[in-house]
Amino acid sequence: MRVLIRADASIAIGSGHIARCLTLANALREDGAEVVFACRQLPGHLLQRLSDQGYLALGLPDRYPQEASGAGIEALLPWQADIDALASALGNERRFDWLIVDHYGLDARWERAARQFADHLMAIDDLANRPHAVDVLLDQNYSAQAQDRPYAQWLEGACKTFLGPRFALMRDEFQCQPIVIKARVERVMVNFGGFDAARQVYATMLALSDFDDLQVDFVAGLHNPEWTAMSEQAKARPNWRLHTLVSDFFGLMQQADLFIGAGGGTTWERAALGLPTICMTVAHNQQLNAQLLAKAGGHLYLGAHDTLDPQRLVDAVAVLRDNRELRQSLAERSRALVDGKGAQRLAVALAAPVLALRQATERDARLLFEGRNAAHVRQWAFNADLIDWDSHVAWLASSLNNPQRLILIGDTPRGPVGMVRYDREGDSVEVSIYLFEGHAGVGWGQVLLASGERFLRRHWPDVRLIQAQVLADNAVSVSLFQKAGYAQAERHFQRVLNDE
Template identity: 25%
Template sequence: MGKILFYCEASWETGSGHVMRCITLANSLSRFNSEIVFLTNEGGKLVIEKFADFKYQIIITVQNFNISEEIKNLKETLGIDCFIWDSYKMSVDEVEIISQNIYSVIIDDVYLLPYYPSHLILNQNIYANKSRYVTAGYTEVLDGSDYVLLRESFSQLRNEKKEISATVKKLLLTFGGADDQNLTMRTLEWLESFNAYSLEVSAVLGSHYQFHEELKTLLSNNRFHQVTLFNNVTNMAVLLADQDVVISAGGSTLYELSCLGIPTISMITASNQEMLVQTFEANGMTISLGNCKDLNKEDFLNTFRNIINNRVVRRELSKASLKLVDGLGAIRVASHIIKRLKECTHA
């Protein structure tokens, strides 16, 4: 129902997380027969065309464009009914102007603005605190892990009785869409010092990974472990569900792993991941390696060995994780938006 416009961007500096979660919500809204349009940059276009379940109209932004004017024009020319904003590029004035003319949704997990005049705020984080938002009288807030935006495949593959293998054979590395610190390569190098037995290592490379040549050189040498590279994985749920342990950046992938109950070792790769990783660790859902900038080979290997040699710890990590996310958050959010759009239509 209705025509819905998303604004989000992707780049080497920011990664692709904003665009990926918008794609997930767009896919759910499409199942309610909503028509989806994306306003994004070239990096976002690349991600959308690769990962979206449906073919969406894409409008490319120009540098230093005026977003409130752009939305006003698109409302008039395309008949936009709802605007969903997932970006750190916003101001109170812009949100206020846009919200006067259209049903507006802000996806926010960093409490970016001092005041939110949008109609709806979505904060999917486990530590989300509704009381921190200063809002207009009409603003609603959907907060917490019931609203985590995961693709449908995660709920389909979720197994609450997941068996934890006695021996870790399959290990996956995933450090986001960009991995600008090349943690993939650093971790693979360190893993060569673990020689108790050979592992099947899968390394996921995102759409903005820029170290392919260096990684190719590293892997051209004889390796103790069997390493397989995956570029731009379109069905991450299937790949993750097949793993015994995953080493991950501390972003939204942690929610995907939680839904599937995969024992996880996490690294903080950006400041906005600190609270998420700390909260997951405090609730027994991950083992944290701390900030990747402070991590050394010895500490990494000690933690890694402790996890893979302890089935009880891995079983407890899986059990705690499965309690957090059921994989139905995107449908809940989409249903809420559609309900409000119907009310606006009938008002």
């Protein structure tokens, strides 16, 4: 699978768009995808960082002739100029399977034109204020989950939406155990993004100057405008450590008892760790999410940075420092929203249109034997007994010679993910499905059903009905078949196949 990502970073825009796209790119690459980035060469661009991580990173112009000077980060770009620049940068690159766009300045007009580069399009958004013409849309913020259909008026045609922090694009390391909530805060971490153009690391440094007992890690980011002043402040306090960037941001977060920062991408990293947070927003697009997350008890939100009385931050630190119960509540409520598998879920969703199943062979005997006998499969099987090897081998041999049975394996570059089986009687089939160990919870079930249905239409084009038997208390399977378009009959699910 080939994927093109269109996103920008700059001192004004920040690094968040590139950071979350890079996380998704890494997940896609682990699944065997080839990923290319296209980014404008704005002041503070991260093209070299992308190249250093092994990606082809194409540079686009830093300015277009039709572009208004001094426009904000949410202002629309001249979309045709950007399309032309992208076409020029791509040159003779082969067509992509997916184009992912993460940019406030590009809307449905750009997306329609971008169909010339890719078969499928995905947009990453968190504003819900402009039209999209894409196949998949991701908004990983809590505000997207808490509001009623925030993108209903903005989507054209059939678009699959992934809304809320369950789909937050996070590195695998954040599938982790929570930090221990201590009786008293000993160590604080402060970070306001990759560039901190709002100068909030320095403002926080001044607010913490009277807390002599706290160890503090200030991660100031690249090209911080207050670096000299902060360096002088840090020299005078042995408990303070000032960093530009850190190679192990996750490890530094694990050591903290309290985080002070903005409402951007690290929101969900903090939540996954159960790291109590004092949040101040540094951009307009962060405010709604920060407010709603605070209302849900996920963090302490003090408001927008440019209207904040510094004494409120001092008071908030003083309150949380000794209040273990409050910090425990913040940790538990935020952690309940994320599990760190969002990037894997999106990578699986993007693989869905291009995943090809193969028919099982005798060489799959061991794979199917271990898959069928796995505890998570037997738990919901109508026959929960262990199958012995000789019986399994005989069953597989018979099945492979049965013209009324299809056994299909979903293979990826990482290895096989699951099995889907169809047993035919007349113009209807019964479907059975299970995932192999380690592949549950990220969407492979839906992908296998969709891919299996495509295979079924080719192999048995006269089949008109698919049925599935599900135990009544198997909530996961019930949800799986409902999402796949199956209607629940009295004791089973069924799906009528229409001609396409």
